[in-house]
Amino acid sequence: MDYSLSEELEMIRTMVRDFAAGEVAPTAALRDEEERFDRHIFKMMGELGLAGILVSELYGGLGSDALTNCLVLEELSRACASMGYTLFVHSALASSAISMFGTEEQKKLFLVPMGNGQKLGAYTSSECMKTAGAPGVILQTRATRDGDNYVLQGTKFFVSHAGEADVFVVFASTGNDSPVEETSAFIIEKGTPGFILGQKERKLGLRGSPSMTIELVDCRIPIANRLGKEGEGLQIALQTLDSARSGIAALAVGLAQAAMDVSIAYAKTRKQFGKPIAQQQAIAFKLANMATHIEAARLLTYQAAWRESQGGVGDAYSNLFAGDTAMAVAIEAVQIHGGYGYTKAFPVERYMRDAKMLQMVEATMDEERRAIARLIKWT
Incomplete structure (x- = not known):
């Protein structure tokens, strides 16, 4: 088995790493503090081809695979988890849903500007605290044929970068009794009458990708904006999420790597008992454990991405392990920084807040454990 990356993948990773370090990282703390999304950075990502990394070359994208996407998300998250998550939602969810289920007209109309960074995509599924994030629940948002x-009526919660997005993939019930099998998907553009931006959520982490509530009040869209066939909404949601599973793990790996990087730098300069704390066994062992768990999470993530690239689906193992690793490493990073780790003088407190969110978005860690438990053959 060859675990090395190709020369092309190494070049892409280096390019994204340099871009993230030079353009994304310098303003990450400020954007987090202001809870602000930077559209200019996203446009630059479009110019580099990153916004269309999963979009087919037929529509101006790069047509890359899941492994390439993971490398990009890892490097972006290493600089700013919020910006990495924004690209994940845009490319792995919104763009991918349209790529897999859209008509030729829809692909030309939406994927081309989404792929070059002119338009930002968003993905809406969560509806209320009782059903948030679960694609298999009965939807309260209704779409009535006229x-x-x-005509859509309903409310969507926790919509990432909703205030900035231009194209939204929205799920709604098209059945009389709202059963799951009568869920359908739609494409709604920003500015459509009846599409109303609501309350902005005050979040713990990923604050550079602000989340908002969306109200759909007599929101009328043409039938041409239905994504897939009527009643295929659940299939679209599940297949889109399956194709994107490794992306969240990649974000977690990048964040964990960033936390370890700054911890190493701090441990080399902070002195105690006449020598850098990096030379103290207690700190050295912490760093060793951090490095080991990050490498294991990275390998699981790349394996899942490779499987997706071969036409399979990702698994819960990488998401669970990478998410838990990011949280554990971020906490250790705060510990290594001591009292400074609890302040905004260093980025580790932001890493810890962002890591918590990565344990919850798309699927919680307990949901991942439940998925793994179903795979185990109990004796």
């Missing part, structure tokens, strides 16, 4: 249009 001639050549659909």
